[in-house]
Amino acid sequence: MYDAPLRKTDVEANEIKISAKDVQVYYGDNHAIKDVSVELQDKTVTAFIGPSGCGKSTFLRCLNRMNDTIDICRVEGLISLDGEDIYDKRVDPVQLRAKVGMVFQKANPFPKSIYDNVAYGPRIHGLAKNKAELDEIVEKALRRGAIWDEVKDRLHAPGTGLSGGQQQRLCIARAVATEPEVLLMDEPCSALDPIATAQVEELIDELRTKYSVVIVTHSMQQAARVSQKTAFFHLGNLVEYGETSQIFTNPVDSRTESYITGRIG
Amino acid sequence: MPVLWLFLIVLALAAMGFIAGRMRVTTAGGVRPHSLPNYYGWNVAMKVMAPALLALVVWLLVQPILVDRQVTAGLGENAVPEGSTLGLVMSDVRRVADGLDTAVGRGLITSGDADAMSAADSNVRSLLGEAGVALGSDVSPEVLEAAQRYRAMNATGDFWRTAVVLVLAIAGLAWGIAQSHGSFRARNSVETGIRMILLAAASIAILTTIGIVLSLVGNTWHFFQIYPASKFFGSFTWSPSFGGGSELGIWPLLWGTLYISIIALIVAVPIGLFAAVYLSEYAGPRMRAWAKPLLEVLAGIPTIVYGLFALLTVGPILLTVFGRDGLGWMQAGTAVMTAGLVMGIMLIPFVSSLSDDIINAVPQSLRDGSYGLGATQSETIKQVILPAALPGIVGAVLLAASRAIGETMIVVFGAGAAARLSLNPFDAMTTVTAKIVSQLTGDADFASPEALVAFALGMTLFIITLGLNVFALYIVRKYREQYE
Amino acid sequence: MTDATSQGGSRPNARPTTSLTAVGSRTKKRNASEKRFRAYGLAAIGTGLFFLVVLLSAIVSNGSSAFMQTFIEVPVYLDPAKLDKNGNRDPEDIAKVSTFGYSPLIQNAVFEQVQDKGIATEYDDAGDMKALISASAAAQLRDRVIANPDLIGETVDFQILASSRVDGYLKGRVSRDSITQDKNIDAGHLDLVDALREDGTVHKSFNFAFITGADASESRPEQAGLGVSMLGSFFMMLVVLFLALPIGVAASIYLEEFAPQNKFTDFIEVNISNLAAVPSIVFGILGLAAFIQFAHLPQSAPLVGGLTLTLMTLPTIVISTRASLKAVPPSIRDAALGVGASKMQSVFHHVLPLAMPGILTGTIIGLAQALGETAPLLLIGMVGYIATNYPDGVISGFLSPNSAMPAQIYEWAKRADPAYYERAWGGIIILLVFLLVMNVIAIILRRKFERRW
Incomplete structure (x- = not known):
């Protein structure tokens, strides 16, 4: 399965990585996600689109239980990763998040050196036995984050000193350093300029060969450019889910069509 | 004319001015005036009061200094008897002069008598005794003469003070009323005045600092004139004796201060920091709602209470454990450990609420980033939040250290009175603040080095705490800017 | 651009895929350390609260007998x-x-x-x-x-x-x-x-004389009461209230609303933040040098104590007043300016009334702080003096020598007879009751008038 780079066409061949059934999310009294059922495929970029406040980020944060850190948030329904319920009481959210990494809207490098930023995950998960192995992991992650060439001479400079686009790629490198199986991205390009956006998008396409990537985006062009599958959320409902090409050219639901043509949003 | 009367006259003139200014505008008719009528009134009142009262205050401050200087200069060399000082003689002069005033006021003598009186032919002491001013000894001719001169100069001064203040007030009244016509922008004028008052209020902070510095520097200067600075900063012995021949080395006091503060910080920093971490990262809103205010009760308790707690509760408890019946390390209940422990308790809420603020200033995105990588909460705290908050926490600890160094009541009660350089935390030691209290509350002559040394100690304390504060506030501000 | 594709063939399986429910040994260790860390935090809070309980029970158990x-x-x-x-x-x-x-x-x-x-x-x-x-x-x-x-x-x-x-x-x-x-x-x-x-x-x-009575000589602890020094504290607090509140509010209004951005303003701000952290004993030295040595005001007088405490409390009041002024949204100022009010009018007619509850809360807390402060009072002679006489009137209340509650407690604690310790603890109970009442008033004010913009 891992022996050949995938091409865009054989998306159908991929197995289901994450499956969600009848998911409800409440913020206090507010019913934020209603009855969402979706199956996300491995080695695929899935885009979540929809107007602001439609619940796409909330749903994304359910997939690695980041919502656990918010006291008033309650999740119902079944979400499983490789067939295992991630909200099972026996599941350690820490182990889950090691498998399902996340990149955030605003680049959030730790106020440490570039090296320590990337090494943080491998260190806490004990992925390296010694310094040499750790060096190797860090270099590999930075290469995969497409930022190695820019920072290799200043690995010990603070990560907060990089430019916005570099910071975001550093955060992606930091996320892939822990060897996740799924990578969640919450509007990773919303704070970036077009050139940095293009670099990150190119990177996302590369990452697809190894991970299942879920990306929340406001930009429909971006969804069309990077994703193979698209899910359209509206007012907490999953309105439509399917091949990106189909959603954008021939949507089934009238709300999807309205959004894509710019009438709601 | 007494000051109170003068003050009341100025106020009355101001009130008159207010009414006159207001009336002139309201009765003028014609075009609507620029400002509301009250503003015209206030404008006049302000112009009456501001220059007159300012002059009054300045006069009240300056006249005693000038008169004192003149009279002091006039005192002959033989006016100061053996074993006395110029300061004591001058206070005698003032007492005699006040006594004469009282005597004249009660009608015992006439003002002319008072001026003509000489020490040789009248018993000044008994006269003053009748007027209610008890003197320790007979009045010497020099003192009486100086007192008469003092009275004469003050009388002249008082006359001119009244004249100047009244002239200024009346001039202000005339000026203000002349201004009161519809086209004058009275509101702007009054607002400028109010602004000046606000500015003056804000400047009191500067005046206070200047006052602190002057009172410390002046007296410290006196101290170093009668006691060499090299011995103050160079000696390792502190043994004041009011009979003279004291050794006043600061090091034992500094060491005691430092030792107690270190113990206090060893108690307060871990507890305060862990409490802050727990409250800001783990505790739910309900626990925060009761645990945080309860901890802060510790900060609201006056230090005298902690002092008594150290003296009567903690000291005896420590003594039973470490004293002669226990481990035998401790001689008495008052010790560095007692004071340090209690001070540590006092500082817990100080450290915890400062750290809490600082930890809360670490952006949520860093926490999300760490959790998103699968870090546990404690890993996130230890490896991301605390390193990010470190400068701020260092600042908080420095502020706590400055509090510990300046704390007085706990060490007065808890630390003991012996100045010694020892490493045993169960020994009694003393601190800079405790010695300031004991040197200034005794019956020592104010001009002796044993009393004046308190100002040098105060100066040292002020410089150390000021330095710590400036540094700590700088660090904390830099830290906050980083996340804004 | 990267070697991701070239290495893509062999996925580096540093961590073999395991079931989510199977907790690995490393995770167990990490979770144990997590639990430990949490326990430290709880223990720290527990320790702090334990100290509070010990302190309060020491006060109550030692002091309550003074009331009988x-x-x-x-x-x-x-x-x-x-x-x-x-x-x-x-x-x-x-x-x-x-x-x-x-x-x-x-x-x-x-x-x-x-x-x-x-x-x-x-x-x-x-x-x-x-x-x-x-x-x-x-x-x-x-x-x-x-x-x-x-x-x-x-x-x-x-x-x-x-x-x-x-x-x-x-x-x-x-x-x-x-x-x-x-x-x-x-x-x-x-x-x-x-x-x-x-x-x-x-x-x-019940010992009413302890609450209302005067101090007694060293040999008669059974007669000693806190009443006279309570009056001393009362007159001091009057001075603090009537000086610190207007001056503090005026200074805050200037700094928050009118001060230009210049070196002088910065200098004032630096002074205020430093004064807030100057040890209280230094204010005692200031009071001694400025009010007694220089201005020849009477020693031990509540007026001098009040003036000294005013200078000490001012920074606290300025800091809290500025915070409440800052909390009034700029839209209020704009609205007033928009109808043609002057800057001064907008501040005094709109901003100040809205900020008043916060200002009063801060003032009460500053007063409570001043009420319990002892160290500066020691230096201006409010101890060592036996407060046996009630002041004759308002003027003598301010000017004739008196003690103050914390200074009286200090005095009792210094006396040799252990019977006075009981009085000192009892005095602390009375002092704490006053502080409690003041803080409760402050909290009620805050709750009642708290505004969310």
Whole structure:
């Protein structure tokens, strides 16, 4: 399965990585996600689109239980990763998040050196036995984050000193350093300029060969450019889910069509 | 004319001015005036009061200094008897002069008598005794003469003070009323005045600092004139004796201060920091709602209470454990450990609420980033939040250290009175603040080095705490800017 | 651009894919460390609260007994032969009889009571009763007679203040062992007290005099009260309130609303933030040098204490007032300016009233801080002075020497007789009640007027 780079066409061949059934999310009294059922495929970029406040980020944060850190948030329904319920009481959210990494809207490098930023995950998960192995992991992650060439001479400079686009790629490198199986991205390009956006998008396409990537985006062009599958959320409902090409050219639901043509949003 | 009367006259003139200014505008008719009528009134009142009262205050401050200087200069060399000082003689002069005033006021003598009186032919002491001013000894001719001169100069001064203040007030009244016509922008004028008052209020902070510095520097200067600075900063012995021949080395006091503060910080920093971490990262809103205010009760308790707690509760408890019946390390209940422990308790809420603020200033995105990588909460705290908050926490600890160094009541009660350089935390030691209290509350002559040394100690304390504060506030501000 | 594709063939399986529910050994270790860390945090809070509980229980257990006092209730015959030799009830003659004339009457009264009750005792002289009776009892009886001369010749029921040793015996502070070296009282007296207590002659009752009374000399702890120094504190707080509040508010308005961005403003700000952290004892030195040495204001006067505490409290009030001014949204100012109000009018008509609850809260908290502050008062002479006289009026309340609550507590704690420790703890309870009330008022103000914009 891992022996050949995938091409865009054989998306159908991929197995289901994450499956969600009848998911409800409440913020206090507010019913934020209603009855969402979706199956996300491995080695695929899935885009979540929809107007602001439609619940796409909330749903994304359910997939690695980041919502656990918010006291008033309650999740119902079944979400499983490789067939295992991630909200099972026996599941350690820490182990889950090691498998399902996340990149955030605003680049959030730790106020440490570039090296320590990337090494943080491998260190806490004990992925390296010694310094040499750790060096190797860090270099590999930075290469995969497409930022190695820019920072290799200043690995010990603070990560907060990089430019916005570099910071975001550093955060992606930091996320892939822990060897996740799924990578969640919450509007990773919303704070970036077009050139940095293009670099990150190119990177996302590369990452697809190894991970299942879920990306929340406001930009429909971006969804069309990077994703193979698209899910359209509206007012907490999953309105439509399917091949990106189909959603954008021939949507089934009238709300999807309205959004894509710019009438709601 | 007494000051109170003068003050009341100025106020009355101001009130008159207010009414006159207001009336002139309201009765003028014609075009609507620029400002509301009250503003015209206030404008006049302000112009009456501001220059007159300012002059009054300045006069009240300056006249005693000038008169004192003149009279002091006039005192002959033989006016100061053996074993006395110029300061004591001058206070005698003032007492005699006040006594004469009282005597004249009660009608015992006439003002002319008072001026003509000489020490040789009248018993000044008994006269003053009748007027209610008890003197320790007979009045010497020099003192009486100086007192008469003092009275004469003050009388002249008082006359001119009244004249100047009244002239200024009346001039202000005339000026203000002349201004009161519809086209004058009275509101702007009054607002400028109010602004000046606000500015003056804000400047009191500067005046206070200047006052602190002057009172410390002046007296410290006196101290170093009668006691060499090299011995103050160079000696390792502190043994004041009011009979003279004291050794006043600061090091034992500094060491005691430092030792107690270190113990206090060893108690307060871990507890305060862990409490802050727990409250800001783990505790739910309900626990925060009761645990945080309860901890802060510790900060609201006056230090005298902690002092008594150290003296009567903690000291005896420590003594039973470490004293002669226990481990035998401790001689008495008052010790560095007692004071340090209690001070540590006092500082817990100080450290915890400062750290809490600082930890809360670490952006949520860093926490999300760490959790998103699968870090546990404690890993996130230890490896991301605390390193990010470190400068701020260092600042908080420095502020706590400055509090510990300046704390007085706990060490007065808890630390003991012996100045010694020892490493045993169960020994009694003393601190800079405790010695300031004991040197200034005794019956020592104010001009002796044993009393004046308190100002040098105060100066040292002020410089150390000021330095710590400036540094700590700088660090904390830099830290906050980083996340804004 | 990267080697991701070139290495893509072999996925580096540093961590083999495992089931989510199977908790690995490393995760177990990490979770254990997580639990430990949490426990440290809880322990820290627990320790802090434990200290609070210990402190408060020490205060209550040591201080509450100060509110009860031992009295001996006996009928006292006011012998006209001793108190009014001329028999004409002339107030001037009666006033000439000193307390020495009254002491024997009281001692006799107690002695008679002992004999009437048939209590067996080794003492056969009324003078031996002196050990049971406070030295101040005679003065109290005398005051009562002078106020009402008609009592002479009658037998009145009188609550005699018991001596501090007797009081201490009833409260458990004094025991037969502890008085073996004591010249003031013998074990026989304690037997007597036991017997008198059984029939109710000696009893404890609420000690109003402790709350309202004056301080007493070192040898009469049973008489000492906090009332006079409470007045001293009251007058000091008046000074602080009427100076610090207007000056603090004016300074804050200037800094928050009018101050230009320049070096001078910065200098003021630096001064304020530093003054807030200057040790309180340094303010005591300032008070001593500026108000007493330089301005020749009277020592020990509440006015001087108030001025010193004002300077100390000002930064606190300025900081909290500025915070409340800042909390008023700019839209309010804009709205006022928009209808043609001047900047000054917008501040005084709109911003200040809206910020007032916050300002008052901050002021109350600053006052509470000043009320409990001791160190500066030591230097301006508010200790070592025995506050026995109530001030005659408002002027003397400000200017005549007095003590203050914390200074009085300090004074008591410094005295040698342990009976004064009880008074000191009791004084702390009263002080804390005041602070509690002030803080509760501040909290209520904040809750009631809290505004969310």
